[in-house]
Amino acid sequence: MMELEHVLPADIEKTSFRIIEKELHEMGREIPEDKKHVILRVIHTTADFEYLDTMAFSEEVLQKASDAIRRGAHIVTDTTMAMSGINKRKLASFGGQVHCYIADPDVAGQAKTAGTTRSAAAVDKAIREAEEAGVPLVFAVGNAPTALIALEEKIHQGYRPELVIAVPVGFVNVVPAKERIMATGVPYICNRGRKGGSNVAAAICNAILYNM
Amino acid sequence: MMELEHVLPADIEKTSFRIIEKELHEMGREIPEDKKHVILRVIHTTADFEYLDTMAFSEEVLQKASDAIRRGAHIVTDTTMAMSGINKRKLASFGGQVHCYIADPDVAGQAKTAGTTRSAAAVDKAIREAEEAGVPLVFAVGNAPTALIALEEKIHQGYRPELVIAVPVGFVNVVPAKERIMATGVPYICNRGRKGGSNVAAAICNAILYNM
Numbered sequence: 143m144m145e146l147e148h149v150l151p152a153d154i155e156k157t158s159f160r161i162i163e164k165e166l167h168e169m170g171r172e173i174p175e176d177k178k179h180v181i182l183r184v185i186h187t188t189a190d191f192e193y194l195d196t197m198a199f200s201e202e203v204l205q206k207a208s209d210a211i212r213r214g215a216h217i218v219t220d221t222t223m224a225m226s227g228i229n230k231r232k233l234a235s236f237g238g239q240v241h242c243y244i245a246d247p248d249v250a251g252q253a254k255t256a257g258t259t260r261s262a263a264a265v266d267k268a269i270r271e272a273e274e275a276g277v278p279l280v281f282a283v284g285n286a287p288t289a290l291i292a293l294e295e296k297i298h299q300g301y302r303p304e305l306v307i308a309v310p311v312g313f314v315n316v317v318p319a320k321e322r323i324m325a326t327g328v329p330y331i332c333n334r335g336r337k338g339g340s341n342v343a344a345a346i347c348n349a350i351l352y353n354m
Numbered sequence: 355m356m357e358l359e360h361v362l363p364a365d366i367e368k369t370s371f372r373i374i375e376k377e378l379h380e381m382g383r384e385i386p387e388d389k390k391h392v393i394l395r396v397i398h399t400t401a402d403f404e405y406l407d408t409m410a411f412s413e414e415v416l417q418k419a420s421d422a423i424r425r426g427a428h429i430v431t432d433t434t435m436a437m438s439g440i441n442k443r444k445l446a447s448f449g450g451q452v453h454c455y456i457a458d459p460d461v462a463g464q465a466k467t468a469g470t471t472r473s474a475a476a477v478d479k480a481i482r483e484a485e486e487a488g489v490p491l492v493f494a495v496g497n498a499p500t501a502l503i504a505l506e507e508k509i510h511q512g513y514r515p516e517l518v519i520a521v522p523v524g525f526v527n528v529v530p531a532k533e534r535i536m537a538t539g540v541p542y543i544c545n546r547g548r549k550g551g552s553n554v555a556a557a558i559c560n561a562i563l564y565n566m
Contacts, residue, residue, distance in 0.1 A: 143537065144530035146503065151471040158525040189523050189548035190402065222438040223553065259363040291358065311401050313370040318356035325355065336401035341435065341553045 158186050166194065176204065180331065180349040187345040190337070198324065198332045203305065206329045207280065207350045210304035211236050215278040217347055218268040219340070220244060220261050220289040220310075224282055227344025232351040243267045261286030265293050269301055282307040284343030287319035294319075297326045305329045307346050309338030370398050378406065388416065392543065392561040399557040402549070410536065410544045415517065418541045419492065419562045422516035423448050427490040429559055430480040431552070432456060432473050432501040432522075436494055439556025444563040455479045473498030477505050481513060494519040496555030499531035506531075509538045517541045519558050521550030 149157050159182050166173065169191075173181050177199060184193045214237035219225045225242040233240060243249050243264035253263040265281075272279045281303050283289045287310045293303070308323045308330055310316050320332050331346055361369050371394050378385065381403075385393050389411060396405045426449035431437045437454040445452060455461050455476035465475040477493075484491045493515050495501045499522045505515070520535045520542055522528050532544050543558055 144533045146527050146530050149526050151465075151500070154524075154526050161525040186525070187523065188551065189525065189528075223435050223556070226434040226438045227552070253363075288363070311399065312366075313373040313398070313401065314361050314366050315358050316401075318358050321356045339400065339551075339553050340439070341551050344435070 155186070162186060166191065179353045180204065180346055183345045183349040184342055187341050192337065193333060196334045196337065198330070198334055200324070200330045203329045203331055204350065207305045207331075208354050210278055210280060211238060211350065211354060213278060214238055215280050215304050216241060216272065217280045217282055218242070219343065220264065220283045220286045221340045223340035224284045224343040227341060228282070228347045229351055232348075236354070241268060258292070259286060259288040261289040262292035265289050265296065269296055278304045280305045280307065280347075282343040282347050284309050284311070284338055284340035286310055287312065287315040290319040290323050291315070294322050294326055297328055303328055305331070307343055308332040309342045309346065311338040312336060367398070374398060378403065391565045392416065392558055395557045395561040396554055399553050404549065405545060408546045408549065410542070410546055412536070412542045415541045415543055416562065419517050419543075420566050422490055422492060423450060423562065423566060425490060426450055427492050427516050428453060428484065429492045429494055430454070431555065432476065432495045432498045433552045435552035436496045436555040439553060440494070440559045441563055444560075448566070453480060470504070471498060471500040473501040474504035477501050477508065481508055490516045492517045492519065492559075494555040494559050496521050496523070496550055496552035498522055499524065499527040502531040502535050503527070506534050506538055509540055515540055517543070519555055520544040521554045521558065523550040524548060
């Protein structure tokens, strides 16, 4: 029978982070200091060291992300899974909220009419509602490349999100959708390639929140 | 600018599954036919082909899982993320519900008193409530090895879940917790090693539900 390690519940996360850093060090790899809190948490969430090589950050994005949260930015996710993984109490302490419009009946109707996905229609609704309320937005996309593509179109029309967390996972249009968002010039945290997920999107949001 | 493929929204999942099978075939690998719906969906959810090598299934577990759902089994998850990823409408069509007790105030209190994790205390509550209601349970554990360890203890005391989906992710006690659940003799779907996650747990539940 495999033995269990005795680690206090409160120390599990800290111990995990230490193991990840130690193993990376043994591979001759170091995580860039300024991005450590994000990359460590993503590896912790996925047990996948590949993220160290594929995560991409725009210039000064972590500073910009913290500033946006401090100014009361809301976070929009493309799935209820990502929404449920984000620490909403921590975000609320800065005045922010998390929204996910994917299950809204008007979003489903709009997608059907426009022949697009609900994820794309949800991006339209998020931007409309935030502009009416005068709220800055962080997008956290862990599932739907079509959400990123809809967002890219809005950005070309002049819309400016505070940050796009571009980590959808999958095999159809995921790679180009990420590349296209990175080419728009908006602040981004991206994971190049096919990997990502709602869990990764939530982990990145929490890493930002816990580092403030 | 990277070009997008034109795939109808309704066809994205089918196309993804086809790409995964094609690439595995090119690597000289095939997915066992009887487990294909589960393994394909997990690779689709993670974009990680490693799952083909690490997923482990107890004897006839998929038949047993379907039977349990048909008899109205409820699903207990260890995170709200996993809960929100499961198709609750589909489960309800067989009479089942999804529960997650992690955020219950009495669970937090019990964990504190017992010096254990909330995940472990939540397993106790799940079993208590299900026994009172006479409901069979499927456990879907995507995060907390301590939930598996608590479950193992209950199994040694005589408790029999219908199925344990044992896919926590992480670096502390995740590997031994999975091995110990597999050694109990209860029906399991497991992912050996460190990888897994709430997304993986939800994907496995949905694969079972969509295949009925």
